[in-house]
Amino acid sequence: MSSAKLPLDRLVQFRIHEISPDFIRGLNGAGYHNVPAERLVEFRIHGVKPELIQSLKELGLATPDPGDLVRLQIHGASPDFIRAMAAVGYRGLSAEDLIRFRIHGVSPEFVRDLAGAGYRRPGRADPLPHPRRRRELHPRAGEKRPQGTLRRRADPPEHSRPLLKRTSRTKGTKGT
Numbered sequence: 001m002s003s004a005k006l007p008l009d010r011l012v013q014f015r016i017h018e019i020s021p022d023f024i025r026g027l028n029g030a031g032y033h034n035v036p037a038e039r040l041v042e043f044r045i046h047g048v049k050p051e052l053i054q055s056l057k058e059l060g061l062a063t064p065d066p067g068d069l070v071r072l073q074i075h076g077a078s079p080d081f082i083r084a085m086a087a088v089g090y091r092g093l094s095a096e097d098l099i100r101f102r103i104h105g106v107s108p109e110f111v112r113d114l115a116g117a118g119y120r121r122p123g124r125a126d127p128l129p130h131p132r133r134r135r136e137l138h139p140r141a142g143e144k145r146p147q148g149t150l151r152r153r154a155d156p157p158e159h160s161r162p163l164l165k166r167t168s169r170t171k172g173t174k175g176t
């Protein structure tokens with residue numbers, strides 16, 4: 001029985017964050033068994049609840065990784081956001097896709113604005129245009145610029161300069 005004892009600090013942490021037996025049972029019912037104590041605290045801090053997990057399952061995210069659940073909450077990829085993205089044609093997105101959308105500001109409004117501008121949503125299997133078709137898609141691609149319009153640098157940027165070989169002269173010198 002002594003192996004099942006939680007450290008005193010952990011017991012206090014559980015009380016502070018309201019990690020109750022009911023909360024743990026709810027997670028078990030949602031398919032999350034033997035969740036480490038640190039993760040339970042993280043769940044409570046970020047609002048990952050059994051009800052949220054059930055909503056995510058109903059929306060097609062079967063059993064996201066516990067880390068993804070926390071990241072979904074941190075970035076605001078809520079069930080409402082998932083429903084709104086599905087309403088504009090983006091169904092069945094992975095947790096990673098949803099998180100990326102939220103991080104980069106891809107919202108249902110953004111998708112609607114693009115559609116209003118005439119942008120057709122590419123499917124997952126739509127290939128990128130072949131480089132030879134680039135001129136068709138971008139008429140100015142490959143055009144020559146009038147002379148004198150290209151800016152030249154006196155010195156190439158630092159990152160493009162070749163590294164100097166060490167010689168006997170440079171060995172042993174310290175950053176001078």
